[in-house]
Amino acid sequence: MADSFQSRAPLQVDGRSFQMFRLDRLAGQQGVDLARLPFSLKILLENLLRCEDGVTVTADDVLKLARWDAQAEPSDEIAFRPARVLMQDFTGVPAVVDLAAMRDAMARLGGNPKRINPLQPAELVIDHSVQVDEAGTPLALLHNTELEYKRNQERYAFLRWGQKALDNFRVVPPETGIVHQVNLEYLARVVFTREDGGESIAYPDTLVGTDSHTTMINGLGVLGWGVGGIEAEAAMLGQPVSMLVPQVIGFKLSGRLPEGATATDLVLTVTQMLRKRGVVGKFVEFFGDGLDHLPLADRATIANMAPEYGATCGIFPIDAETLRYLELSGRPAEQIALVEAYAKEQGLFRTSGSPSPTYTDVLELDLSTVEPSLAGPKRPQDRVTLAAVKAGFSEVLAQMIKDSPTALAAAAKAGRKAPEIGTEDRLETEGGGGVAPGSEDPDAPDAHAHPLTNGHGAITHGSVVIAAITSCTNTSNPSVMIGAGLLAKKAVERGLKRKPWVKASLAPGSKVVTDYLDDAGLTAALEALGFHTVGYGCTTCIGNSGPLAKEITQAIQEDDLVTVSVLSGNRNFEGRINSEVRANYLASPPLVVAYALAGTIDIDLTSEPIGIGSDGAPVFLKDIWPSQKEIQETILKSVRAEMYRRKYAEVFQGDARWQSLPTPEGDLYEWDDASTYVKNPPYFQGMGVDPEPVEEIQGARVLALLGDSITTDHISPAGSIKVQSPAGQYLREHGVEVADFNSYGSRRGNHEVMVRGTFANVRLRNQLAPGTEGGFTRLLPDGLVTTIFEASEEYRKRGVPLIILAGKEYGSGSSRDWAAKGPKLLGVRAVIAESFERIHRSNLVGMGILPLQFQAGASASSLGLTGEETFAIEGLKEVLDSGFASGRQVRVIATPSEGEPVRFSATVRIDTPQEIKYYEHGGILPYVLRQLLKGDRG
Structure with a gap:
């Protein structure tokens, strides 16, 4: 590596010697004031300084970042090399499948397959596969774990093969905790070290992760963010992450929480503010004296939801609270000493009252103004104060009833264009995924309540049927977890009970949570209200909520009810939590317990009693809400460092189940043709040593015409697989019983399932197939309504390329690589949208799909596009060949069957020169494979 600025220098820490690349030497040489540079950009600057090689990183790149202009539009491309890669199993399994397939392709093309290895440390935590099949019983954890292993044995054995066959790859076994909590409590180093020529190099811990909420680690002062699996694989294989130097929004915190x-x-308040400001593609950095009163766990909670407020990251600086947390979580004393010494020497350590950096823009929040809140019923940024929840639900209820399957059927029968083939029966059996016939008045919001067969009460619109303490956001934050336990204890003491129709569950972020809840004597109270531990993993928040009781399902379906889930998660998009539950609210763990007691969202918990106590008197939420003093006293007594050290002592070993799994051997994976979980994907079939020239897109048809806020959940659902769906039919044809279908997320290692599940979300509305809900389209020019998968297969036979038309924020939500892989396998060549979510846009490029953006103010609707036209895209080759020198506009011609063509310009959203190379090779993986092959051949 080059060192143009002679920045390499020694660092002594308690008798140990390290080398570091000092930013102050660069500043002194070049006369730049790095004190004005945001904390996050200093980390990026050190990365460039250390990785300068004259090719991917030049001295000019370093100087440009050192002289960062806070107001300039991003235009300077840099090559970022993260210290490590983090994965969870839903996104990690397909990544390892791709690596195994690349080894096969490498061998086929005459190279050495063992060249395919993570070159950066790669760590995978199995946390997304446990489902809440059983809840509310002492045996829930045992039974759910048994089912998890039964369903996922093939996947887990495959990951064990990867751990043995691949260098630099570690796996944290199931039932350990949620990936981001394990990262926060154990995996993160804050300051990384590696050996180089007999010397230890110290540098900031940085990472990319295959989960949007990788940003949770920003709370610890570690720079990292979510990327698609394909980008993560490239990083593992030594490719730098190509990015534009971002703008940085400062978020000043003052005061303390009331x-x-x-x-x-x-x-939820921060998310709403930043969504309103608009921070997509930007870094957000928190500063101000309010940090003096903000515990690390609270910082991590804010950082976790960076994807929800749209930022690339939401980072906090290293300070005394960082060191305190490292000590609390059982990190070795020598590591804590290194973190403190390095951060102070590098100018990365915050002290109270220190001058603020220069930011692109600044938002401010006085913590004392924060109010108890929820967010819902469909998006995490839609915050509503606790006092306004009841009225807010009433406002949206009528529209949600109109949008129900029954109402869609009524609208279709009233004159909207009906399906032209017999799809209604098929749709009805989709379990809410289509137009179920019905005769109720869709405009009547007061549909009758449905008495339960057990005689314990009734459910109606607004009934809370799921109350889940779940997800990475809150479930290892001692303040809210202890708070939930104390509220439960007070409720039990007053004689309150959970309503019988509420499915309650507790999925702690790590096993340490169980220890401190036990120590504080709070477990029994939570269990008395049905909050038994159901698993140590990401459950309800990602759709692994499991089935509702049969009588609940029957009531919902018979009366077309809009029921509710309340969860302590970060995502509440349509169809995500449970296909039968249509309104979903994010809330703190204590409020999750409160709504389980109330049993309905149709209540003002600030003024109405939550229930009647054993003494016959009404009990209000304020009567059982724990004070901050109670919570802090319990934390100080019951949360101890030895708990973390004990739980993480043998974190990679796993239990007897894990260790006894039969594991394949060998450098090349032996694919099992009979497997329905892991199959050799077709990405490298027919691939040559050199890429084919880029082809213009001609004669394309629209596969789906979609609206705004289409999430990756809409494109590639992670939840249950319906029996009559193409994916369900495939599994049945391959001998899989319905009870063993598992979820889409768990089957991401099988492209045959995933391509059939693409655009199969039960709440997807394709405007090409009006009157339907779910994965349906019209085959053109025939006009027949069929599934999107079946249509794509017919288009493939006809040699017709496909495109997607969409509105704003296309691809928002989870960083799901299958939301790009699935469309690629369906034959989608381009997506034309009003705007793209950051990660999904890069994923599209990474799979060789062209992202095009309508001009400002233009849309499919404003241009009069119906989706029935044929499309041609002209000028792409010139744009790519010029490296954007000739501009980034292409010409799109949409030709209807009758009338004049519609002509418009669209912007090519291939954002960097490096991405041009990826696109020209058909994606990141073919590009990387060809580079490794060339290196192997000398």
Whole structure:
């Protein structure tokens, strides 16, 4: 590596010697004031300084970042090399499948397959596969774990093969915790070290992860963010992450949280503010004296939801609270000493009252103004104060009833264009995924309540049927977890009970949570209200909520009810939590318990009693809400460093189940043709040593015409697989019983399932097939309504390329590589949208799909596009060949069957020169494979 600025220098820490690349030497040489540079950009600057090689990183790149202009539009491309890669199993399994397939392709093309290895440390935590099949019983954890292993044995054995066959790859076994909590509590180093020529190099811990909420680690002062699996694989294989130097939004915090407010209320407020400001593609950095009163766990909660407020990251600086947390979580004393010494020497350590950096823009929040809040019923940025929840639900209820499957059927029968082939029966069996016939008045919001067969009460619109303490956001934050336990204890003491129609569950972020809840004597109270531990993993928040009781399902379906889930998660998009539950609210763990007691969202918990106590008197939420003093006293007594050290002592070993799994051997994976979980994907079939020239897109048809806020959940659902769906039919044809279908997320290692599940979300509305809900389209020019998968197969036979038309924020939500892989396998060549979510746009490029953006103010609707036209895209080759020198506009011609063509310009959203190379090679993986092959051949 080059060192143009002679920045390499020694660092002594308690008798140990390290080398570091000092930013102050660069500043002194070049006369730049790095004190004005945001904390996050200093980390990027060190990365460039250390990785300068004259090719991917030049001295000019270093100087440009050192002289960063806060107001300039991003235009300077840099090559970022993260210290490590983090994965969870839903996104990690397909990544390892791709590596195994690349080894096969490498061998086929005459190279050495062992060249395909992570070159950067790669760590995978199995946390996304446990489902809440059983809840509310002492045996829930045992039974759910048994089912998890039964369903996922093939996947887990495959990951064990990867751990043995691949260098630099470690796996944290199931039932350990949620990936981001394990990262926060154990995996993160804050300052990384590696050996180089007999010397130890110290540098900031940085990472990319195959999960949007990788940003949770920003709370610890570690720079990292979510990328698609394909980008992560490239990083593992030594490719730098190509990015534009971002703008940085400063978020100044002052004061402290008031009595009754939680970290969850704070993050919902921050999310709403930043969404309103608009921070997509930007870094957000928190500063101000309010950090003096903000515990690390609360910082991590805010950082976790960076994808929800749209930022690339939401980072906090290293300070005394960082060191305190490292000590609390059981990190070795020598590591803590290194973090402190390095951060102070590098100018990365915050002290109270220190001058603020220069930011692109600044938002401010006085923590004392934060109010108890929820967010819902469909998006995490739609915050509503606790006092306004009841009225807010009433406002949206009528529209949600109109949008129900029954109402869609009524609208279709009233004159909207009906399906032209017999799809209604098929749709009805989709379990809410289509137009179910019905005769109720869709405009009547007061449909009758449905009495339960057990005689314990009734459910109606607004009934809470799922109350889940779940997800990475809150479930290892001691303040809200202890708060939930104390509220439960007070409720039990007053004689309150959970309503019988509420499916309650507790999925702690790590096993340490169980220890401190036990130590504080709070477990029994939570269990008395049905909050038994159901698993240590990401459950309800990602759709692994499991089935509702049969009588609940029957009531919902018979009366077309809009029921509710309340969860302590970060995502509440349509169809995500449970296909039968249509309104979903994010809330703090204590409020999750409160709504389980109330049993309905149709209540003002600030003024109405939550229930009747054993003494016959009404009990209000304020009567059982724990004070901050109670919570802090319990934390100080019951949360101890030895708990973390004990739980993480043998974190990679796993239990007897894990260790006894039969594991394949060998450098090349032996694919099992009979497997329905892991199959050799077709990405490298027919691939040559050199890429084919880029082809213009001609005669394309629209596969789906979609609206705004289409999430990756809409494109590639992670939840249950319906029996009559193409994916369900495939599994049945391959001998899989319905009870063993598992979820889409768990089957991401099988492209045959995933391509059939693409655009199969039960709430997807394709405007090409009006009157339907789910994965349906019209085959053109025939006009027949069929599934999107079946249509794509017919288009493939006809040699017709496909495109997607969409509105704003296309691809928002989870960083799901299958939301790009699936469309690629369907034959989608381009997506034309009003705007793209950051990660999904890069994923499209990474799979060789062209992202095009309508001009400002233009849309499919404003241009009069119906989706029935044929499309041609002209000028792409010139744009790519010029490296954007000739501009980034292409010409799109949409030709209807009758009338004049519609002509418009669209912007090519291939954002960097490096991405041009990826696109020209058909994606990141073919590009990387060809580079490794060339290196192997000398």
